[in-house]
Amino acid sequence: MATETWTPxxxxxxxxxTAVVTGASGGLGADTARGLAAAGARVVLAVRDPEKGRAVAxxxxxxxxxxxxxxxxxxxxxxxxxxxxxxxxxxxxxAGIMAVPQGRTADGxxxxxxxxxxxxxALTNLLLPHIVGRVVTVSSGLxxxxxxxxxxxxxxxxPYRPWRAYSQSKLANLLFTLELQRRLAAAGSEVLxxxxxxxxxxxxxxxxxxxxxxxxxxxxxxxxxxxxxxxGALPTLYAATQDLPGxxxxxxxxxxxxxxxxxxxxxxxxxxxxxxxxxxLSEKLTGTAFPG
Numbered sequence: 444m445a446t447e448t449w450t451p452x453x454x455x456x457x458x459x460x461t462a463v464v465t466g467a468s469g470g471l472g473a474d475t476a477r478g479l480a481a482a483g484a485r486v487v488l489a490v491r492d493p494e495k496g497r498a499v500a501x502x503x504x505x506x507x508x509x510x511x512x513x514x515x516x517x518x519x520x521x522x523x524x525x526x527x528x529x530x531x532x533x534x535x536x537x538a539g540i541m542a543v544p545q546g547r548t549a550d551g552x553x554x555x556x557x558x559x560x561x562x563x564x565a566l567t568n569l570l571l572p573h574i575v576g577r578v579v580t581v582s583s584g585l586x587x588x589x590x591x592x593x594x595x596x597x598x599x600x601x602p603y604r605p606w607r608a609y610s611q612s613k614l615a616n617l618l619f620t621l622e623l624q625r626r627l628a629a630a631g632s633e634v635l636x637x638x639x640x641x642x643x644x645x646x647x648x649x650x651x652x653x654x655x656x657x658x659x660x661x662x663x664x665x666x667x668x669x670x671x672x673x674x675g676a677l678p679t680l681y682a683a684t685q686d687l688p689g690x691x692x693x694x695x696x697x698x699x700x701x702x703x704x705x706x707x708x709x710x711x712x713x714x715x716x717x718x719x720x721x722x723x724l725s726e727k728l729t730g731t732a733f734p735g
Contacts, residue, residue: 449677449702451478454684458483460576461531462683465512465563466538468495471581471641473503474676475535479683480505484533489523491515491538514538514562516549517729524569532576533683536563536616539581542605545598552728553597555605559612564619565729572734577635578623579682582616584640584694587709589614593720596728615721617692617712622722624690625715626733635689637682638708641675642695671700678703 462479466472467488480486480503489512490496496509510526513519539559548557567578589610595601598608620638627634674695681703682693694706711717726732 447696447702448700449681449696450700451481451677451680454478454482454680456483457684460484460533461487461529462533462535463487463489463531463570464535464537465489465514465566466491468492468499470672471676471679472535472537473499474673475537475679475683476500476507477503477505478676478680479533480507482684489538512538512566513549514566515552515554515558517562517565518549520562520565521569524566527570527573529573530575531570531573534567534570534574534578535679535683536567536578536580537679538563539612542609544605545603550728551597553599553603553608555608555612556596556598556615559609560615560619561725561729563616564725565731567619567623568729568731568733571634574634577637577683578620579679580616580620580636580638581679582620582638582640582692583609583613584642585610586613586617586640586712589709589711591615591618591711591717591721593724596724614709614711617708618714618718618721619725620692621690621708621712622715622718623733625718627689630733630735635687637687637689637691637693639678639682639693639703640695641678642698674698674700 462484464472464476467476468490476486476488485506488496488509491513493509493511500507500509512523543554546554552561620636623636678693678695692706692708693703696702696704
């Protein structure tokens with residue numbers, strides 16, 4: 444039996460819908476924004492560098508807008524959310540950094556947990572009063588290597604390990620999604636929280652690495668990754684638009700644009716007590732909370 448392919452052409456008509464895609468100035472974010480706009484959505488590219496965002500938006504067919512958002516700075520997150528008005532059908536928490544040298548966000552968080560998790564955590568909570576559809580958060584298959592250290596989330600006492608810090612942040616994305624879905628359901632909300640991962644896809648994440656490490660990863664992507672970079676965005680587009688239950692975790696169906704499929708998150712992500720404790724710590728660190 445032939446493998447079923449799935450492309451952005453299979454998206455439903457999104458005319459009249461509004462979507463925010465973080466990190467849409469390149470890589471998976473740009474491909475996600477392009478697919479949503481082509482289906483008729485109004486897409487807001489939430490980016491750290493508006494000039495780069497406008498360059499991407501100029502190459503997208505459809506209605507787009509570029510707004511500044513630095514997830515490594517809670518003041519920027521608050522400004523973005525505070526300027527929002529009207530309903531928001533879809534929030535795609537896509538932006539991320541991977542295995543970067545040790546550093547701190549504007550608020551003193553370790554760069555990867557601060558950007559990949561805490562920035563999106565704050566953004567989602569602040570925008571939730573406007574969200575009427577879905578929150579889709581992009582994780583990674585490397586979440587399976589993650590370990591959440593609630594006593595040292597920001598690597599202040601542990602020896603810093605770039606890949607371990609990345610894996611921790613991606614596991615945090617999954618825990619956040621499942622806890623958000625539990626809270627939405629308990630509140631009687633129809634908003635859904637879902638998560639995705641792109642498989643092994645060519646993105647802009649390796650730009651922050653050294654040349655040797657970036658080249659090694661690039662070779663691995665060519666050997667076992669998605670054959671086309673845009674295929675990495677398919678799970679996100681699928682989770683954003685298809686008939687799926689809240690809490691779903693969507694990964695690629697294969698290397699060549701096959702229909703994405705639901706997967707079971709790693710065991711650590713399915714620990715509700717860990718998710719609750721991470722949520723409460725994230726509230727304390729960001730000064731934001733689930734509305735209600």
